[in-house]
Amino acid sequence: MSTQRTPPQTPLVAATAMLTRSESDRNISASTRAESADALNVIHRYKRSRCETDFDLDVMTEMRKLFSELKTQQDKKFEALQTTVSTISKQNEEISASAILISQLYDDMKVKLDTLERERNTHLAYIQSLEERIDSLENRNRRSCIEFRNIPSNKTETKDDFTKMVVETGKVIQVPIQTSDIRDAYRTYTKSYQGPIVIDFVNVILKEKFLSSVKKYNTENKSRLNTTVLQFDGPSKPIFISESLSLKFKKIFYMARDFAKAHDYRYCWSSHGKVYLRKKEGSPLHRIDCEAHLSQLIENDK
Structure with missing residues (x-):
C-alpha cells in the first residue's frame, strides 16, 4: 500500500504561508482587542444607565x-x-x-x-x-280804627294824651272831633321799637271822613302833616295816618308798596282792610290779597 505525502513546499510557497498566518494572527489579535473594547464600553454604559436610574x-x-x-x-x-x-x-x-x-x-x-x-x-x-x-x-x-305812625313817644304818655292829639289833628284837617267820638286809644309795642298809636272811633263813618280829610290836607299842603303842625316838641317829622290793618294785610301792604316802587306803580293804598294797586290814572285797579297776586302782576306786565 502506497502512501502519498505532501510534496515539500517551495521557499516561495513557504513564505507565502507564513505571511498568511501572520496576517491571520494579526486579524485575530485586532478582533480580540475590538471585542475587549466593546466589552468595556458595554460595562461603562451599563454603569451610567444605573446612575441615571x-x-x-x-x-x-x-x-x-x-x-x-x-x-x-x-x-x-x-x-x-x-x-x-x-x-x-x-x-x-x-x-x-x-x-x-x-x-x-x-x-x-x-x-x-x-x-x-x-x-x-x-x-x-x-x-x-x-x-x-x-x-x-x-x-x-278794626273797621273803625286808624293808626298814627312816627309820633314821638315819652314814658308818661296816656290815653288822654292820645285823645288830645286826635282832637288837635281834627282841628288841622277841619274835622271836629270830640272826646266822646273816640272809643279807645293806645300805642302798640314790638320787641325792637315802639309801634304806631291806634285810635278806635265810635263808628266807621267818622273814621272814613277823618282819613279822607287827612289825604286832602296832604294833597293841598306841601308841608303835609308833621309833628310841628301838631305842636310836638323837637325837630319836625312827618306823620303818617292810615287805617289799621290786620297783621296779614300789614305785611301785604308793605310788600305792595315795595312792589309799586320797583315796577312804577303810581298808586298803592288800603281801604276797608284791603290793599290796592294802580299803575297810573285810568289804569285797571288791582286788589292784592296775597303775595301770589303780586307775582301775577309781574307775569301780566311781561
Missing part, C-alpha cells in the same frame, strides 16, 4: 413629595374657600331676608306717609280757612 428615582420621589405637599395645601385652601363661600351664602340669605323685611316696612311706611300727606293737606286747607276767618274777624274789629 437612581437619579430619576430620587427626582420622582422628590416630585411626589412636592406634589403631595401641594395637594395638601390646595386641600386646605379649598376647605377654607368652601367655608368662606358657605359663610357668604349664609350672609346673602340673611341679607335677602333683611331686604324683604325692609321692602315690606318701606311699603307700610309709604302707605302711612301717603295717609299723613293727605291728612296734612286737609289740615293745611282747614288752617288756611281758619286764618282767613280770623283775619276777617280782625279786620271787622
